[in-house]
Each structure stands twice: as C-alpha cells, then as structure tokens.
Amino acid sequence: xxxxxxxxxYLFRKEGQNVTLSCEQNLNHDAMYWYRQDPGQGLRLIYYxxxxxxxxxxxxxxxxxxxxxxxxxxxxxxxxxxxxPTAFYLCASSRLRGEKLFFGSGTQLSVL
Amino acid sequence: QQQVKQSxxxxxxxKGGISIINCAYENTAFDYFPWYQQFPGKGxxxxxxxxxxxxxxxxxxxxxxxxxxxxQFSLHxxxxxPGDSATYFCAxxxxxxxxxxxxxxTVTVRA
Numbered sequence: 001x002x003x004x005x006x007x008x009x010y011l012f013r014k015e016g017q018n019v020t021l022s023c024e025q026n027l028n029h030d031a032m033y034w035y036r037q038d039p040g041q042g043l044r045l046i047y048y049x050x051x052x053x054x055x056x057x058x059x060x061x062x063x064x065x066x067x068x069x070x071x072x073x074x075x076x077x078x079x080x081x082x083x084x085p086t087a088f089y090l091c092a093s094s095r096l097r098g099e100k101l102f103f104g105s106g107t108q109l110s111v112l
Numbered sequence: 113q114q115q116v117k118q119s120x121x122x123x124x125x126x127k128g129g130i131s132i133i134n135c136a137y138e139n140t141a142f143d144y145f146p147w148y149q150q151f152p153g154k155g156x157x158x159x160x161x162x163x164x165x166x167x168x169x170x171x172x173x174x175x176x177x178x179x180x181x182x183x184q185f186s187l188h189x190x191x192x193x194p195g196d197s198a199t200y201f202c203a204x205x206x207x208x209x210x211x212x213x214x215x216x217x218t219v220t221v222r223a
Contacts, residue, residue: 004155031209035213040215042114042118042201042213042214042215043201043211045211048209092155099144099161100146100161101148101156101211103155103156103157104155105153105154106153106154
C-alpha cells in the first residue's frame with residue numbers, strides 16, 4: 001500500500017526544545033517537501049529536496065532544518081529558534097518535476 | 113506575500129447548488145494551476161488541474177475555468193453534495209515544482 005507516513009500525529013514541544021517530525025514514503029518519488037499550514041494562510045513551503053543529500057530552503061525556512069540521507073525519508077527538525085512553531089505540518093512527495101503532490105496526514109505541533 | 117490570492121475564505125451552499133471559488137495570480141510565468149481538496153485532519157489531495165493553453169477543464173462535477181488575460185482561475189462544484197464539504201486550495205507553479213498555494217476556502221454543503 002503505497003503512500004506517505006508522517007509521525008507522530010500529535011507532538012508537544014517545550015520551551016527551548018528541538019523536536020523532529022518524521023516523514024517516510026514508499027512511492028519511489030525523487031522529490032519531497034515540507035509545508036506548514038496555519039489557519040487562514042494556506043500552505044507555506046519550508047524546505048524541499050529533489051535528490052538524496054541535497055535540499056533547498058523554501059519560503060519560511062528560518063528555525064527549521066532537514067536532512068535527506070535516504071530517498072524514502074525526509075525528517076524535519078523544528079529548532080528552538082522557531083519562536084512560533086504551533087502549526088499543522090505536512091510532508092509531500094512527487095516524481096521529479098512531477099505535477100501531482102502526494103501528501104501525508106500531517107503532524108500537529110503544539111507548544112507546552 | 114502570497115503569490116496566489118483566493119476568495120472567498122468560506123462559503124455555505126445548499127445540497128444541489130453550485131460552489132464557486134476564485135483565485136488570482138500575478139506571476140505570468142506560472143504554467144500549472146492545480147486545485148487541492150482537504151478534509152479535516154488529513155493532507156490535501158489533488159482534485160483537478162489545468163494548464164494555460166486551455167480555458168476550461170471538467171472532471172465529473174468539478175470544473176476549472178481559466179482566464180489568462182485576467183490572470184484568474186476558478187473552481188466550480190456543480191450539484192454540491194455534503195461529501196464535498198472540505199477546504200479547497202488553489203495553487204500555481206512554474207515548471208511543475210514549488211507550488212504556491214492560496215489561503216484556502218472552507219466549503220460547507222447543507223443537506
């Protein structure tokens with residue numbers, strides 16, 4: 001059953017803490033993306049990767065970091081530098097220069 | 113600064129009615145315009161998409177109308193059903209990557 005798996009579904013961050021959101025895909029897609037969704041603001045691109053060991057900043061990369069060590073995995077770390085981390089985080093993948101994005105079910109991150 | 117402006121923010125329609133969502137863009141280099149549908153607690157899913165070489169595309173009850181000169185495109189949901197209640201996002205991109213999304217429209221279909 002192909003798709004994108006995000007975990008955990010809910011995550012809580014304490015002040016000054018880094019947290020990592022997991023994203024795994026078994027669609028054999030080359031490109032992977034992280035989006036942040038806030039109410040009334042749509043989806044904003046944080047980082048994207050088109051190939052293993054390479055990634056680029058999106059529109060709102062400050063306070064976030066990523067890695068792409070394997071084609072299947074694209075974890076996102078929300079660092080303590082991100083002062084307003086509460087949001088719904090969505091991971092997506094596509095064929096390289098593909099038209100269709102496939103999204104995971106998201107992770108809701110909240111601050112304690 | 114949002115590259116794609118979407119309206120309205122929300123709309124309510126009776127079952128069987130027509131839902132219309134509008135989007136406008138500024139970047140004339142955009143060449144791909146998809147619409148995504150999102151149910152609560154889930155990720156968005158591609159609904160329908162259009163390229164600028166056609167003015168209209170229809171898939172079932174969903175139609176995209178595209179006006180290149182006005183830099184606008186819209187989604188029409190015909191014969192709206194309660195199962196269509198969701199948030200709809202328009203988007204645009206150049207060369208098929210780095211989608212820029214609109215702010216979203218929450219559609220509620222009343223039975």
